[in-house]
Amino acid sequence: MIELRDITKIYTRGSVTFTALKDISFNINKGDYCTVVGSSGAGKSTLLNIIAGLVHPDSGNIYYNRSDIYQQKAGDLNNYRRKRLGFVFQQFYLMPYLTVAENIRLACHNKQHAGKLDFYLGKFSLSGMGNKYPSELSVGEKQRTAFIRAIISEPEMLLADEPAGNLDPGNRSVLMNLIGEYHKNGGTVILVTHDPSMSEHSNISITLEKGMIQNNTMRVPSTQK
Amino acid sequence: MNALRLIIKELLYRKISSLIILFTVIIASAVSVGIYSLSKASENETRKIMREQGLNLYIFPKGTNLIDFYSANNTPCFPENYIHVLAESKTFDAVRHLTGILQVKYPDWKDHNGSSHQILLVGYKDEAMQRFLPEQEIMGTDVVKGTVQVGALVARNIPEGAQFTITGNDGRQYSFDIARRLGEGKGMIDQGVAFNLADLQMLLGMEGKINKIEALGCVCKDGRINNSRKQVQAIFADLEVTEISSIADARENQRLMMNKYGAFIIPFIIISCLLITGFLFYQNINARKYEIGLLKALGNSTGSILMMILAKAFILGLAGAVTGFFAGTLVAEYFGKEIFLFTATSIKPLWNLFWYSLLIFPVLWMLSSWIPALIASQTDAAKVLAEEY
Ligand SMILES: Nc1ncnc2c1ncn2[C@@H]1O[C@H](COP(=O)(O)OP(=O)(O)OP(=O)(O)O)[C@@H](O)[C@H]1O
Numbered sequence: 001m002i003e004l005r006d007i008t009k010i011y012t013r014g015s016v017t018f019t020a021l022k023d024i025s026f027n028i029n030k031g032d033y034c035t036v037v038g039s040s041g042a043g044k045s046t047l048l049n050i051i052a053g054l055v056h057p058d059s060g061n062i063y064y065n066r067s068d069i070y071q072q073k074a075g076d077l078n079n080y081r082r083k084r085l086g087f088v089f090q091q092f093y094l095m096p097y098l099t100v101a102e103n104i105r106l107a108c109h110n111k112q113h114a115g116k117l118d119f120y121l122g123k124f125s126l127s128g129m130g131n132k133y134p135s136e137l138s139v140g141e142k143q144r145t146a147f148i149r150a151i152i153s154e155p156e157m158l159l160a161d162e163p164a165g166n167l168d169p170g171n172r173s174v175l176m177n178l179i180g181e182y183h184k185n186g187g188t189v190i191l192v193t194h195d196p197s198m199s200e201h202s203n204i205s206i207t208l209e210k211g212m213i214q215n216n217t218m219r220v221p222s223t224q225k
Numbered sequence: 226m227n228a229l230r231l232i233i234k235e236l237l238y239r240k241i242s243s244l245i246i247l248f249t250v251i252i253a254s255a256v257s258v259g260i261y262s263l264s265k266a267s268e269n270e271t272r273k274i275m276r277e278q279g280l281n282l283y284i285f286p287k288g289t290n291l292i293d294f295y296s297a298n299n300t301p302c303f304p305e306n307y308i309h310v311l312a313e314s315k316t317f318d319a320v321r322h323l324t325g326i327l328q329v330k331y332p333d334w335k336d337h338n339g340s341s342h343q344i345l346l347v348g349y350k351d352e353a354m355q356r357f358l359p360e361q362e363i364m365g366t367d368v369v370k371g372t373v374q375v376g377a378l379v380a381r382n383i384p385e386g387a388q389f390t391i392t393g394n395d396g397r398q399y400s401f402d403i404a405r406r407l408g409e410g411k412g413m414i415d416q417g418v419a420f421n422l423a424d425l426q427m428l429l430g431m432e433g434k435i436n437k438i439e440a441l442g443c444v445c446k447d448g449r450i451n452n453s454r455k456q457v458q459a460i461f462a463d464l465e466v467t468e469i470s471s472i473a474d475a476r477e478n479q480r481l482m483m484n485k486y487g488a489f490i491i492p493f494i495i496i497s498c499l500l501i502t503g504f505l506f507y508q509n510i511n512a513r514k515y516e517i518g519l520l521k522a523l524g525n526s527t528g529s530i531l532m533m534i535l536a537k538a539f540i541l542g543l544a545g546a547v548t549g550f551f552a553g554t555l556v557a558e559y560f561g562k563e564i565f566l567f568t569a570t571s572i573k574p575l576w577n578l579f580w581y582s583l584l585i586f587p588v589l590w591m592l593s594s595w596i597p598a599l600i601a602s603q604t605d606a607a608k609v610l611a612e613e614y
């Protein structure tokens with residue numbers, strides 16, 4: 001489903017160049033749960049942003065369903081993000097002036113998605129909170145709102161960058177369960193974390209160090225190739 | 226999620242910044258509309274004053290001695306339809322507001338006591354519409370057929386409520402309703418009676434004749450009078466043009482002064498307001514960089530982000546333009562009443578200007594948000610979302 005070939009990313013600051021990723025290649029299939037671990041500065045976020053279509057690699061190709069995402073028109077790249085991907089960030093990025101329901105609707109592209117709003121609010125114990133503003137929510141409620149926003153358009157792939165970085169253990173396990181459930185329902189997950197213990201749900205674990213893959217383990221064969 | 230709703234909610238959320246931007250549009254629009262309305266009013270006012278005193282250009286047959294207009298009753302006449310020929314000429318644009326006049330001395334008018342007075346009779350033809358010039362407001366009050374307006378000195382000799390009665394050339398008595406008794410100090414017209422031209426021609430048996438055209442010379446580079454004279458004489462070699470320069474100068478000076486004021490103040494205020502707006506928009510997109518990063522990550526295009534910012538500027542520009550228009554008109558009305566005597570009540574909303582400002586201010590404000598909007602649309606979502614909140 002997603003295929004990276006010799007991805008290299010070089011950042012230039014003035015005259016100093018810094019190779020953030022070097023010759024990264026791997027495949028992720030539909031239904032995989034992949035964790036990318038590594039220490040700070042290893043290039044995890046850069047890698048995820050490249051997959052997300054937000055950062056152009058300096059060389060190499062990345063194919064989504066066999067088409068190179070950086071070879072397509074800007075509009076198609078936007079559509080790729082809009083229709084195929086869901087994002088979970090370390091911060092929630094809820095618009096303070098929009099209600100819970102409105103924040104979620106930012107990610108809805110049609111009536112069908114919007115029609116599921118109540119279902120998800122109920123499922124994630126947010127029923128009756130659709131009209132509240134982010135400032136009126138607890139951290140856990142904000143997190144669940146952001147999570148619904150990520151999955152309401154039923155994306156094929158969920159990209160999460162340190163999603164639990166700011167969460168207490170309780171909310172962290174809630175979030176990890178939500179991601180796990182999304183995966184169980186057939187979704188593909190790429191999770192970036194510096195905490196190796198979070199790779200326990202995954203079937204693929206990639207360890208990055210200094211922009212290079214140190215270790216690429218396949219734990220359990222994915223059930224839904 | 227409806228884009229307009231997002232824009233409006235954001236705008237209401239960041240109240241202070243939105244209010245200041247709105248305020249800048251209101252100021253810019255109110256000042257422009259106010260000054261423009263006042264300068265229009267001032268122009269009308271000058272015209273009205275001039276009409277009271279006479280227009281600035283006199284066109285009359287060559288060889289007429291101007292002094293005779295007030296003392297003789299046999300100054301040379303020319304056909305009334307000369308006016309129409311002038312008005313119909315494509316090349317005739319240095320002179321406007323052509324008013325045909327027949328002005329004669331009437332040596333023995335009998336008042337109701339039977340005593341005899343020498344008075345001045347002036348017949349005004351309705352102002353000619355110049356077909357090849359943009360239509361303009363008529364300058365003066367035209368005298369309605371069957372009525373007269375009497376000068377202050379004549380009025381003293383007619384009892385309140387009575388008609389004005391005069392013996393015609395044919396020896397018959399003619400009576401006219403008095404539409405207006407003019408105030409004192411209007412110069413020669415104090416001892417005059419204003420008629421509709423046709424009435425006076427009939428009274429004097431001078432059908433189709435006038436002896437003067439009063440008009441307004443344009444403000445031309447190569448000199449008002451030269452230009453006007455050239456144009457008139459190109460059509461009628463037997464006519465002469467004279468300028469009443471003090472009135473013309475006063476009018477021109479006032480106009481130029483108003484225009485100079487406006488030409489300096491309006492752009493100055495508008496540009497200042499635009500700069501403030503540009504700065505506030507820049508701050509706004511800085512404050513919103515996470516929002517914008519998120520919207521981009523969610524797959525919104527560069528163009529849609531650009532539109533989102535520009536639409537906000539458009540909405541504020543539109544709201545400010547409407548508010549500013551009425552504020553400016555109100556202010557102009559308020560000050561106009563103090564400044565202008567004749568036109569005080571005639572300062573009305575200039576609806577043409579309204580439609581223009583509905584177009585101009587939103588567009589200007591969109592332009593001032595253009596650079597911030599471009600910056601916002603180029604937001605690097607990956608970079609922004611990697612920063613600490
Ligand atoms: N926009 C940028 N310009 C220059 N250098 C950058 C940029 N983004 C990232 N880098 C550098 O690239 C390297 C990899 O960054 P990246 O954010 O991918 O690391 P990370 O593995 O996600 O780290 P962390 O766990 O701290 O989030 C870092 O050394 C970082 O300083």
Ligand SMILES: [Mg+2]
Pocket residue numbers: 044045046161
């Ligand atoms: Mg990172």
